[in-house]
Amino acid sequence: MIPLFFLTVLLLWPDTVHAFRSALNDFQRSEGRELVLKSWNVNRLTEFPGITLEDCAKRCTESPECRAFNYEFRPSLVCKHLPLVGDNADVKRNVNCDLYEMKVYVRKCIVGKGEDYRGKVSTTKSGRTCQQWWSKFPHDHRWTPSATNGLELNYCRNPDGDRIGPWCYTTDPEPRYESCDIPQCKDEVCITCNGEDYRGQVDHTVSGKECQRWDQQYPHQHIYQPEKYPDKSLDDNYCRNPDASPVPWCYTTDPTLERERCDIRKCPESPKHHSHSGYTTDCFQGRGEDYRGKVNETSSGIPCQRWDAQKPHEHPFSPKTYECKGLEQNYCRNPDGSEAPWCFTSLSGMRTALCLQIKRCADDIEAEDCYNEIGKNYRGVVRKTRKGILCQKWSVSTPHKTKINSKTHPEANLTDNYCRNPDGDRHGPWCYTTDRKTEFDYCAIKQ
Known part of the structure; x- marks a missing residue:
């Protein structure tokens, strides 16, 4: 006979597992965006002042009339349920609001x-x-x-x-x-190499577990918060690879399973045989992930261990698993996004060491740049966003149609593709981006 205590646990367990699912999992977030209804449709908007984001999403999923919502967080919390998604209305920039659209209405897979x-x-x-x-x-x-x-x-x-x-x-x-x-979402976008650039919409793991949102800390606490890793595109609860794992993965909504890999097909032709214009051999740029030089010892002169060897140090960075990382012989490399090229050493008492004798490329060293107040008078030459995306020129309308340009704001010095703050955005200088999925983003400039 099963004791009453264990019977109670068994009966409650399924509810415990599903209790961690967020209603926000059904939505795709667009940061700093607002969907604006046409005048003839505005009476279909329903407002809920003062409710939480989670409650706003839950009410939307329960309403047959709701397909998206604007969530305003300044000057006060307001949830606005909408009867349609962005392809049927105007979507505008609004730094005080985020737009959430039901995935089933916006995804193409x-x-x-x-x-x-x-x-x-x-x-x-x-x-x-x-x-x-x-x-x-x-x-x-x-x-x-x-x-x-x-x-x-x-x-x-x-x-x-x-x-x-x-x-x-x-x-x-x-x-x-x-x-x-x-197409199936798992087949719509294929991955190259280890899928670190994967930006598809798979949100379930290989065993069918639903993914936890990256911007939430339950049921699993983690370090990969979107605002701390803006270049990793940790969107909603889609599978990503922020830590140089063999393939994209996610935290799961199952409290008993922290994380699991996702089932996404590999692209038929591996890019490892193609040339890469960004590779460097005499110096390194950024974190040195594209360094392909032949330095094979640490800055203190200790020879590096071969990447295809497991002695004296066992490790997961096999050249076969990480085919695009240039793990040849015992050359210094950066397969995991560390601060600079490194290697496992040939000394059993020292596992890894950075190869700090490799110099940073001259064109990668930018002059110190900053702005005052909100940066409305910033006239510097930074042209990349905080996510590392190249800015779109203010004078063109591709990939994004610019609503702010030199004609609308002639005094704002909107030259080339430099970061500016023509509309007095309180978050500082920004730009339209060359990424079709990111209309605009703020720039990595110190205040």
């Missing part, structure tokens, strides 16, 4: 069978136009659109959980229905 897919694909894999779900012609069927089942217009859906994924009835006499061939 599916998870599993795609039963929750709410995208706008309306043609089948062979190019046939989909029949409207409310129509019974040319094909009669049993489905009736409602506020909760997502059967809108003639968009591809999977109301019956078919293994073929989202599908639709066609407007042709034959075939009656057909798959829409929407």
Whole structure:
């Protein structure tokens, strides 16, 4: 017979596991953005003053009318539920607000069978136009659109959980229905090398565990907070590789499993055979991750251990596992994003050491730069954001259409692609970026 105490634990355990799931896991965050409804649609906005971000997300997921929300945190907390996502309205910069959109309405890929897919694909894999779900012609069927089942217009859906994924009835006499061939999120974006540059939307691990959000500390506490690692794109709860692991991974929402790798396909052709214009051999830039010189001893003259050897020190940095890190022979390298090139030493009593005798490249040494107050009069030449993204020129409108330029702000000295603060943003100088997924970002300049 099972003791009453253990029976109680067993009965409560499933609820304990699921209690750590955040409602925010269903949303994709856009920092410093606000979705603005058209005047004829503004009466569909619902406001909830003073509630928490988590509660705002939870209420949105429970409402059939809510697909996104603006969360204002200055001058006071206001949750604003919205009936649509960004592709149907204007999205504007607002440093006092973050926009959260339901993933199922904005992503272009599916998870599993795609039963929750709410995208706008309306043609089948062979190019046939989909029949409207409310129509019974040319094909009669049993489905009736409602506020909760997502059967809108003639968009591809999977109301019956078919293994073929989202599908639709066609407007042709034959075939009656057909798959829409929407890609799996795990296959939509492939990874090269160890996937440190992966920016796809997989949010489950290889065993099917849902990922924990990077900006949350439960159920697992961790150091990889997005604001501390802006160059790692630790967005929402998507799989990433901030620590130079063999493949992208995430913390899980399961309290019993801290982290696990994600199932993302490798790109068919490895880039290791291609030349890399950023490699250096006589000096290093940044942290020296692209250094490919032949220095093979530490700054104190101790010979380095070969990367393909496990003596005198066992380690995970096998050249086969880290094929793009240049782990040749016993040359100093930086496979894990340390502060500079390093190596395992040939002395059993000294595991690792930096190769500090390698000089930093001259063009990588920037003059000290700073700004006063909020930087509205900053006229320096920094042209990269805090995430390391190159700034877009103020005079062009690609990849982002600029609403602020030399014509709208002629006094702001918007020259070339230098960081500026033409609109008096309280966070300091910023710029539009050359990354299509990041409209703008603040610059790494000291105040």
